[in-house]
Structure formats: structure tokens, C-alpha cells
Amino acid sequence: MSDEDSIDTGDRGDLAAEYVLGVLPVEERRLAELRLTSEPRFAAEVAFWERCLGGLAEEIPAVAPPSHIWEGIEDRLSASLRPAAERAGVWQSLAFWRTFAISSAALAAASIVGLIYLTQIPSLEPPLLARLDEQSGQPGFLAAANPADGSVTVVPAALLTREQQRSYELWVIPPGGKPHSLGLVDPAQPVKVMVPPELLPQVTADSTLAISLEPQGGSPTGQPTGPVIANGKLASL
Amino acid sequence: MDAETRRRQLVAGIARVGRGDRAALRLVYSETSAKLFGICLRILGDRSEAEDVLQEVYLTVWRKAASFDEAIASPMTWLVAIARNRSVDRLRSLGSRQRDAPIEAADDVADEAPTAVDRLEMDEQQARLNDCFQELEERQSAAIRSAFLGGLTYEELAQRSKVPLGTMKSWIRRGLLKLRACLER
Numbered sequence: 001m002s003d004e005d006s007i008d009t010g011d012r013g014d015l016a017a018e019y020v021l022g023v024l025p026v027e028e029r030r031l032a033e034l035r036l037t038s039e040p041r042f043a044a045e046v047a048f049w050e051r052c053l054g055g056l057a058e059e060i061p062a063v064a065p066p067s068h069i070w071e072g073i074e075d076r077l078s079a080s081l082r083p084a085a086e087r088a089g090v091w092q093s094l095a096f097w098r099t100f101a102i103s104s105a106a107l108a109a110a111s112i113v114g115l116i117y118l119t120q121i122p123s124l125e126p127p128l129l130a131r132l133d134e135q136s137g138q139p140g141f142l143a144a145a146n147p148a149d150g151s152v153t154v155v156p157a158a159l160l161t162r163e164q165q166r167s168y169e170l171w172v173i174p175p176g177g178k179p180h181s182l183g184l185v186d187p188a189q190p191v192k193v194m195v196p197p198e199l200l201p202q203v204t205a206d207s208t209l210a211i212s213l214e215p216q217g218g219s220p221t222g223q224p225t226g227p228v229i230a231n232g233k234l235a236s237l
Numbered sequence: 238m239d240a241e242t243r244r245r246q247l248v249a250g251i252a253r254v255g256r257g258d259r260a261a262l263r264l265v266y267s268e269t270s271a272k273l274f275g276i277c278l279r280i281l282g283d284r285s286e287a288e289d290v291l292q293e294v295y296l297t298v299w300r301k302a303a304s305f306d307e308a309i310a311s312p313m314t315w316l317v318a319i320a321r322n323r324s325v326d327r328l329r330s331l332g333s334r335q336r337d338a339p340i341e342a343a344d345d346v347a348d349e350a351p352t353a354v355d356r357l358e359m360d361e362q363q364a365r366l367n368d369c370f371q372e373l374e375e376r377q378s379a380a381i382r383s384a385f386l387g388g389l390t391y392e393e394l395a396q397r398s399k400v401p402l403g404t405m406k407s408w409i410r411r412g413l414l415k416l417r418a419c420l421e422r
Binding site for chain 2 (some may be wrong): 013020021023029056057061076134163215221
């Protein structure tokens with residue numbers, strides 16, 4: 001074994017460069033994306049490498065896409081802009097939540113108060129709340145974890161473009177730990193998921209909730225495989 | 238149209254997309270889709286996957302346009318990053334099904350492209366990048382290029398080059414260090 005072979009395994013790579021290059025396995029990729037949304041310095045590093053390495057794309061020839069691609073984009077956009085079809089009462093109503101939640105942190109706080117009622121806490125144990133921000137910094141979802149009944153309620157807080165043929169999967173990530181799936185949520189209406197008992201200890205203050213885009217039915221691997229579209233930390237009120 | 242005019246039009250177009258203007262999305266699409274489709278095809282090596290990912294790319298552009306910041310990235314840099322990220326994500330989620338395909342398959346697909354290559358606008362950093370690549374060892378630069386252009390993991394790159402994983406990591410990491418030192422000079 002050469003000298004070179006023995007040194008590297010302990011070597012820490014430049015995570016931002018490796019993320020941009022695309023050499024990371026799925027889990028590390030997802031962790032890099034989480035840091036991207038929460039650490040401005042890391043985001044600046046990634047931007048540096050995107051500027052530098054992006055130039056390599058010069059050598060890839062352009063290929064005109066078939067015309068039906070644009071039609072497909074229009075269809076998917078129209079589908080996502082249609083109002084949610086059926087609504088079950090005012091607390092389940094997306095329009096109601098949007099009224100409170102859309103694009104204003106102050107109003108988002110108001111709907112968090114609403115969320116507490118939504119979760120209908122039977123005990124005095126306070127729920128944990130999280131605002132799941134999109135990469136743009138806008139709130140994408142609001143979540144309330146209710147330790148009393150082991151549920152997490154996830155409410156869309158923004159007009160998200162629904163991705164056809166994709167599922168939205170909710171993950172809990174304990175500090176320094178790996179993501180655990182909590183099930184699928186919906187970008188168009190509130191969803192209450194029951195946390196499996198073995199995962200309840202992970203749903204604590206300072207754990208991160210994240211939502212990723214997955215193949216229909218959820219991640220085939222048990223770890224996030226698609227991009228993380230929103231994430232935020234749980235905190236007690 | 239010169240590169241600077243094109244860049245300014247794209248910046249304006251993306252800003253309009255960020256305000257929910259669908260006609261502007263159409264404009265950005267017609268200006269950039271051939272380049273981005275080439276990238277998706279190159280990474281995925283499969284036409285129907287690339288077509289599907291290209292749609293996702295522009296839906297992502299629609300969703301994230303409001304957060305585009307000209308001060309951080311040129312419009313092409315931003316778009317290329319979205320196209321690469323969505324393609325790499327798809328490649329990973331396809332898992333082993335796709336991994337058996339030899340890297341040459343991707344080249345074959347790309348070769349079917351029209352020869353009139355649409356040279357995309359990239360700032361002077363492009364020339365700089367080329368110079369800096371010249372300073373790398375041949376195997377370092379080859380590894381970094383095929384990682385970027387093929388969207389492969391360290392493990393896949395090592396298998397294809399028939400070298401131990403640690404060796405591949407070392408080539409790429411050292412190459413990146415040198416590249417960074419050169420680019421920051």
C-alpha cells in the first residue's frame with residue numbers, strides 16, 4: 001500500500017466541495033443539505049464551489065429537449081396551483097391555515113397558537129413546535145409534536161408546488177444522529193402522523209424535523225433519498 | 238446576443254419567475270433548457286429519466302426563483318447547480334439499477350447531441366478553472382472531472398478506475414485542495 005493510500009482515510013474532505021462535486025453517498029448528501037439551510041458559512045462555501053466547478057459543465061453539449069417536456073411542466077404547475085379539493089372543517093382547512101400562515105413569520109406564530117388547539121392536548125405536557133423553513137427561508141410547514149399522544153401534526157404554511165409522482169416524507173433527526181422516517185405528509189393539507197413508540201425518545205427539543213421529496217410511497221432505502229425541501233428544529237413553547 | 242446581455246436577460250427573467258410570472262418561466266426555459274437537458278442526460282445516461290428530471294428542474298426553478306441572488310451566483314451557475322443536484326439525487330434514488338451502466342453509456346447519449354454546441358455563458362472564472370486544472374496531476378483532474386460530469390460517488394469512481402476507495406478519495410481530495418489554492422491565488 002502506498003503512502004497515499006494510508007493517509008487519506010483519516011483525512012477530512014472538504015464537505016462543501018464534495019457536495020457540489022456529487023461524490024457523497026445519500027445520507028451525507030442529506031446532512032450537507034441540512035447544513036446548507038442552517039449555516040451561512042457552509043452555504044457560502046458551497047456557492048464558491050458551484051461557481052468554480054460549474055464551469056466544467058461547459059464541456060457538456062446542449063441537447064434540445066422534446067417539446068412535450070414544456071407541456072409537462074405546465075401541467076404540473078397548473079395541478080399545483082389548483083386549490084385543495086376537499087376540506088374537512090375549518091381546522092383541517094388549508095385556506096384557513098394559509099390565511100394565518102402564509103409568508104409572514106408573525107402570522108406563522110399566530111398559527112402555531114392555533115396548532116396547539118389543533119393538537120387538542122389532553123394533558124399538561126406542552127407540545128414541541130417547529131417551523132420548517134424552505135431553502136428560501138420562508139416557512140414551508142409548521143409542525144407540532146404532542147408527547148401526550150405520540151403524534152406529530154404537520155401543516156403546510158406556504159403555497160408549495162406539489163410534485164406529481166413524488167411523496168413528501170417526514171423525518172426526525174436527533175442532534176448528531178441519523179434521520180428516522182415518521183411517515184408521509186401532504187403539501188396541501190394538515191396531516192397527523194403517529195410516531196412509532198421506539199422513535200418517541202428521538203422526538204425531543206433540539207431534534208430536527210425535515211421533509212424530503214421521495215419516490216411515491218416513500219424512500220425505498222429507509223433514509224432520505226430526495227432533496228430536503230424544508231426543515232427546522234423542535235422547541236418547546 | 239452577447240453573453241452579458243444574455244446574462245442580464247436571464248437575471249431579469251428569474252426575478253419575474255420569483256414573482257410568479259409563468260411567461261417568464263417559459264422564457265427562461267427556452268433560453269436554458271437545451272443546456273440543462275444536456276447535463277441531465279450526461280449524468281443520468283437515460284433519456285426518459287433525464288426528461289422527467291428536467292421537468293423537476295424547472296419546477297424547482299419556479300419554487301426557488303425568489304431566493305435567487307445575483308450577488309452569489311450567475312444565473313447559469315444557479316441553474317446548472319439545480320440541474321446537477323436534481324440529476325444526482327435521481328441517480329442515487331435509482332440505486333443499483335442504474336449503477337451497472339458503464340460511464341461510456343452517458344457519453345453515447347451526449348454524442349447524439351446537435352453539433353452546434355450552445356456555449357453557455359460563464360464568467361472569466363472559466364478560463365481560470367482551466368488553468369488551475371492544468372496544475373493538477375492527470376489522475377486527480379480526471380477523477381474530479383468524471384465525478385462532476387458523471388455524478389458518481391467515491392465508491393463508484395473507485396470501482397470504475399479499479400483502485401481502492403481510499404486512493405480515489407485521496408486523488409479527489411488532494412485535487413480539490415490544490416484547485417482551491419490555485420483559484421484563490
